């Protein structure tokens with residue numbers, strides 16, 4: 001524990017040497033993003049409305065409206081991948097990726113219902129003609145691009161779900177995902193420009209041109225500009241050491257005039273030479289402070305193909321890095337900072353503590369750090385050193401009972417997290433760890449009286465969900481997509 005006075009009125013020392021952690025986060029707020037998303041999503045619909053074509057029937061207009069929306073949503077998927085910090089930097093990669101996945105499934109659903117609405121229209125006029133119309137959808141030349149786009153879209157949505165069962169590596173999946181997305185977007189554009197009563201209308205053509213330009217711009221940035229930018233600075237691996245059972249400590253060094261600046265808790269995308277970034281970059285949280293630049297520390301768990309072999313990286317190996325990214329950032333709110341880490345989830349929290357020590361942050365910090373067994377804990381030396389500098393209370397919780405002093409028996413549970421909250425209106429919490437532990441901890445914090453705005457968390461495994469905060473985010477995402485569908489209803493009923 002440090003000797004700083006935790007009751008100080010202004011817990012942060014405002015000092016010119018303090019790293020710029022309070023730097024304004026890049027990106028739009030959730031509301032701004034939702035407005036931008038909806039604006040782009042309804043662009044073709046609005047343009048079709050403006051074209052002045054008289055509606056035919058409810059079912060036909062519903063079919064057209066759904067088709068126009070599905071096409072637009074598919075093209076915007078290129079922008080919502082979470083890779084563009086200037087768009088999603090504030091909401092973070094976790095939320096962007098979840099939204100991206102949900103929107104993908106909704107596009108697939110809308111794309112499936114869109115031809116059914118036309119079939120319903122035919123069926124209402126002449127039930128015997130339904131099969132003939134269905135056959136024309138499947139075999140007709142005018143609908144071919146739409147049909148192939150639908151098949152590509154189905155693969156895009158299903159592959160991430162079955163990837164591990166099929167034994168596809170993350171890199172192969174990423175490559176397939178990119179190629180399928182580009183193919184589907186091209187085919188959807190072709191379908192939108194050549195099929196349907198609104199396809200030849202000037203405003204509609206203009207709307208597709210705007211969306212196509214944005215999608216193309218996103219692709220060029222993602223697959224050409226970004227990989228080139230990542231190699232611009234000469235970053236190298238300086239040292240790799242084992243840090244706890246099952247993880248590595250990687251020390252990187254950049255040029256002394258590096259342009260990298262980051263806030264505590266952010267992450268970088270990293271690719272090791274001789275690989276090429278597009279498909280081989282991995283996200284890792286920065287476990288050191290900005291003030292340590294041009295040195296950067298990462299704590300990496302052995303998780304598979306890439307990270308298992310970090311022990312054999314030769315010192316001096318070039319690395320390409322892209323960053324900083326992420327909204328899981330230590331800010332200046334709260335008089336007391338509660339951190340809950342599980343396993344390698346310690347990495348971003350360690351970065352925050354390192355920053356707090358460098359910045360002379362006088363707040364009270366409490367770290368609950370859970371792991372499988374005492375040997376599995378990484379960065380214990382750093383945590384010990386930091387507790388001599390800042391007001392840091394540390395609780396180490398090991399699942400396997402060992403009798404080793406300093407470790408309390410696990411697994412970490414909700415009462416222990418709730419107990420550490422203190423005054424919920426003065427505490428701010430940061431949680432990072434395995435999915436089950438995160439759901440338990442964030443739920444315990446909310447049940448313990450903390451407002452969701454004061455509970456920050458970062459997920460390393462983007463397929464896992466479960467806590468109340470996740471469900472809240474899911475409801476918000478569903479709300480945005482429901483508004484887009486409401487626009488189709490308005491278009492149909494006009």
Ligand SMILES: Cc1cc2nc3c(=O)[nH]c(=O)nc-3n(C[C@H](O)[C@H](O)[C@H](O)COP(=O)(O)OP(=O)(O)OC[C@H]3O[C@@H](n4cnc5c(N)ncnc54)[C@H](O)[C@@H]3O)c2cc1C
Pocket residue numbers: 093169170171267280281282283284285286298299300301302303304305306307308326344347348458459460461462
């Ligand atoms: C924001 C963020 C920060 C992270 N910070 C850290 C950290 O500080 N330390 C740490 O050990 N791990 C961190 N991770 C997780 C780390 O990126 C993966 O464990 C690593 O990429 C696994 O790669 P692999 O090839 O060794 O394993 P694989 O066997 O290929 O993959 C294991 C799992 O890791 C995930 N994964 C693999 N490659 C990627 C990728 N390129 N992008 C995203 N996910 C991937 C997939 O879900 C995959 O199923 C972080 C993840 C995210 C999203």
